[in-house]
Amino acid sequence: MDFGLNKEQKDIVAAAKEFAQGEFPDRAQEFDRNETFDQDIWRKACELGFVGVFIPEEYEGAGYGFFEHCLISEEFWAVDPGIGQAILSCTFGSELLMLFGTEDQKQTVLPKLVAGEAVLGTAITEPDAGSDPTGAVTTAVKDGDSYVINGSKIFATNGNLADYMMIFCLTDPDNPSKHHRHSFILVPTKTKGYESTKLHGKMGIRASDTAELSLSDLRVPLENLVGKEGEGFHELMAFFNRTRLHICAQGVGLARAALEESIRHTSKRQQFGATLASFQNTQFKLAEMATWIRASRNLYYEAAWELDRGNIDHALIAMAKWYSAENAVRCVDAAVQMHGGYGYIDEYKVQRLYRDAKILEIYEGSKEMEKTIIAGTLVR
Numbered sequence: 577m578d579f580g581l582n583k584e585q586k587d588i589v590a591a592a593k594e595f596a597q598g599e600f601p602d603r604a605q606e607f608d609r610n611e612t613f614d615q616d617i618w619r620k621a622c623e624l625g626f627v628g629v630f631i632p633e634e635y636e637g638a639g640y641g642f643f644e645h646c647l648i649s650e651e652f653w654a655v656d657p658g659i660g661q662a663i664l665s666c667t668f669g670s671e672l673l674m675l676f677g678t679e680d681q682k683q684t685v686l687p688k689l690v691a692g693e694a695v696l697g698t699a700i701t702e703p704d705a706g707s708d709p710t711g712a713v714t715t716a717v718k719d720g721d722s723y724v725i726n727g728s729k730i731f732a733t734n735g736n737l738a739d740y741m742m743i744f745c746l747t748d749p750d751n752p753s754k755h756h757r758h759s760f761i762l763v764p765t766k767t768k769g770y771e772s773t774k775l776h777g778k779m780g781i782r783a784s785d786t787a788e789l790s791l792s793d794l795r796v797p798l799e800n801l802v803g804k805e806g807e808g809f810h811e812l813m814a815f816f817n818r819t820r821l822h823i824c825a826q827g828v829g830l831a832r833a834a835l836e837e838s839i840r841h842t843s844k845r846q847q848f849g850a851t852l853a854s855f856q857n858t859q860f861k862l863a864e865m866a867t868w869i870r871a872s873r874n875l876y877y878e879a880a881w882e883l884d885r886g887n888i889d890h891a892l893i894a895m896a897k898w899y900s901a902e903n904a905v906r907c908v909d910a911a912v913q914m915h916g917g918y919g920y921i922d923e924y925k926v927q928r929l930y931r932d933a934k935i936l937e938i939y940e941g942s943k944e945m946e947k948t949i950i951a952g953t954l955v956r
Contacts, residue, residue: 579877585647588640592626592648596655604656607783608928611776613662615737621663622692626652628667631674635686641884642818646825646876653829654836657932658783660829664822665784668733669698669742671818672760676803676811681762685740697734698742699789700812702727707945709744709812710754714791716745716761718798723747723761725769725794731939735772735787738765743791748806758808762800769794780932817888820897820940824876827900827936828869830929834904834911835865837926841915858914865907872900891953898946901936908933 581589599617607613621627630645631637638644645664652660667689673682673696688694705711714727725745735741740762747759763770771790778786803811839862842852852858875896882889911926912919919926937943 579874581647585644588629588644589647589651591624592651593654595621595624595626596652596660600652600656600659604659604783604925604928605922607662608658609782609922611774611778611782613659613783613785617659618663618666619692622690627663627692628670628686628690631667631670631686631690635682636690637686641880642821643877643880643884646821646880649822649825650829650832650873653826654832656783657826657830657833657929658781660826661781661784665697665733666695666737668819669696669740669815672698672742672802672811672815673762675814676760676807677762678799678802680799681802685762688739694739695734695737696740696742697732697738698744699729699732699735700744701729701731703730707942710757710809712744712746712758714743714745715749716743716747716759719795721798722795723798723800725761725763725791725796727791729789729791731775732772732787732789734785735789736774737785740764741770741789742802744808744812747808751806755809756806758812759805760802760808760811761796762802763791763794763796767794767796780928780935816940817883817890817893820893820946821876821880821883823936823940824872824879824896824900827904827933828873828876830933830936831865831869831872831900831904831907834908834926834929834933835862835869837924837929838862838865838911838914841918841926852914861910861914865910868903868907872896872903875899891950894941894946894949897941898937898943898950901943904936905933 625638626648629638629640630642633639649664670689673685689696700709702712716723716725743761743763745759745761746757748757751757769792772787775786775788842858845852879892879896908929912930915924915926918924
């Protein structure tokens, strides 16, 4: 078994690292403090081919797999999670289009995402429907040749920036199976009835746009249905099997940043007449962090590699997502502790990493849901 990357993959990693190190550091603190982002950085990333690398060549993508996307995500998050998320989330929902969209939907949206001409977002969560998406009550009712959508969404990625949103809607409320009541509908955000409000005060990844949506008598053609009516839940699970891999890579990248900052600080900081890095206690903690990172990376490498080969292992993906997220949180907690008081002020990167890390255990399925998936394959 070969655990190494091929030359092309190594080149992708090197290019992503060079781009991130050149573009992110000078702006990261600004974006975090102001909850803003410069879209020119995203456009530059698109021009250089970092966005949507998993999109097939027939839709102007690079035609790589999700593994290569994960490699880019890890490098971006190793420099700054907020900016990395702001850039790579601009294709959020393209996985659904690739899997279930019509040819017309794919041709309309996917090339624009790759070219930096459009942003895609996805809205699933509602105030009373989080880990259980079958509780979503935003409705899409047929009226002639249209769907009329009414409801609200919360924590919608790119809700204020997107040109298109994938909306998870209740289309068959009377179906006896709660897993066959919902559908995804592609909504151009300039459609009358679409309103978004930026969510302020997020704990972390503040450069990334998150919105609350109000959908009032929003009318779109029936052909904007993505996939089959009533199959939205199952399409969502297939979607998560791709996007959760992205989270794994994000966690490993963030953990790497925490380790690098810890090595840098403890190698310079002196106490009791010696550097902190010279103490066994510090060395043991650094060793633990390095081991957690390697273990997390190996898990997501295997999961992404298997998915790109057509082997979807739900439990393996859940393991990778939960473990990489938890290890990222552990690593950055250790990093702040090693920084002491310096780790508690925003002039030091580790405090931002600390705030950015927690979302990894929440979005795309909480760590409790990941454990539930794993346990379901063990105990029936």
